[in-house]
Amino acid sequence: MSAPGELGTATVAGAWPALRVDDWTETRDTLHTWLQIVGKVRLAHAPLVNHWWQSTLYVSPRGLTTSAVPHGDGVFDVELDVVEHRLVVRSSAGGARTVALEPKPTARFHAEVMTALDELGIPTRISAGPNEVDPAVPFAEDHVHTSYDARAVELFWRQLLQADRVMGAFRARFAGKVSPVHFFWGAMDLACTRFSGRGAPPHPGGAPNCGDWVMEEGYSRELSSCGFWPGGGEEGAFYAYAYPEPAGFAEHPAGPAGAFYSTQNRQFLLPYEDVRRAADPDGALTDFLQSTYEAAAEHAGWDRAALEVDPGRWDHRR
Structure with missing residues (x-):
């Protein structure tokens, strides 16, 4: 794995950057798992919209975001900020928590996200493991996906x-x-x-x-x-x-x-x-x-x- 700021053949050529899939496969697979956790948080709280549109994420000026998610009489959002490499959870009640985006086991990332939500008064239960992948290692037990090349x-x-x-x-x-x-x-x-x-x-x-x-x-x-x-x-x-x-x-x-x-x-x-x-x-x-x-x-x-x-x-x- 390359150190943050270094990535073999990955370069930015104008607005359209080059990024070889083979150069970041381990990080891609880890990021995929982490994004499933974030997406499932939105899915747990948002009302159903046709074709599961209530569960998706959106490209933001900093990374990927859930946008505003309803909770009680307020809202919250979760954003993967890949400019400063941190996950940010913000509540309309005024609180915020961050989780560092860095090399770590998915099990730890999962626990940190759930703790951040709990501390903001947004207790959340999500399904135990990822979808549309095989094998689907439960998040709380996943010590395989650990790579994060910033x-x-x-x-x-x-x-x-x-x-x-x-x-x-x-x-x-x-x-x-x-x-x-x-x-x-x-x-x-x-x-x-x-x-x-x-x-x-x-x-x-x-x-x-x-x-x-x-x-x-x-x-x-x-x-x-x-x-x-x-x-x-x-x-x-x-x-x-x-x-x-x-x-x-x-x-x-x-x-x-x-x-x-x-x-x-x-x-x-x-x-x-x-x-x-x-x-x-x-x-x-x-x-x-x-x-x-x-x-x-x-x-x-x-x-x-x-x-x-x-x-x-x-x-x-x-």
Whole structure:
């Protein structure tokens, strides 16, 4: 593991940083486990919103945050601040606690987070272990995930910043039901999902250590989803899929060069490094998002005229 501030081949080239997956795998897996703990804290207190949107995290100017979570007659939030490398829990009652983000066993991190919540008068019970991973070591017993390379975590957050920004602009083109750009801690991916307005067949499930009923709720409506996760490429990958997948989806032309349909994953993939190295990274990613959405919308017969909108439609009045 590299020392904080050092990371082999990881560099920041302009706004889009390079971060080889192989250079931070141990830290990535530890961070994934810690983010599951934070996400489950939000899940324990927030009321259900369709597709589990009440459980997600959001990219913030400092890292990843739960946003405001209801508790009693007030709210609290939890933020992984990867600028100062600390987890911060803040309550509307005025209190705050911090937990250092540094190399340590997940069991210790879990205990420190639960203690911070208890001290703020926010007692919380979460399920014992992570979801969508195998093996799923219970948090309180996890002495395997201990790595924390501060520089790598910051670079990953900066990847998320760019993905979040471009995906947010893409989201603005849709007038139908569309999710926020949000971070799912189960699969450790940043996602944005558009919906046709029609129902979908029950999802078959199959995610490790995750009830099929969870996926049934998540995929209860016909959708086109896109996102980014730290896998699937040398430096991570952007993805796009449709559920249910319509005939012709996999054969639809997708841009830019480098994008391809993975039969193994049943989704389009675009390596992050292809976007980072492009002359116009924003344009390359937007091309991927738009062309793969069109693959879903055209082959499934979405009412595109009713669902799509010009985000600049009021610019002339400003």
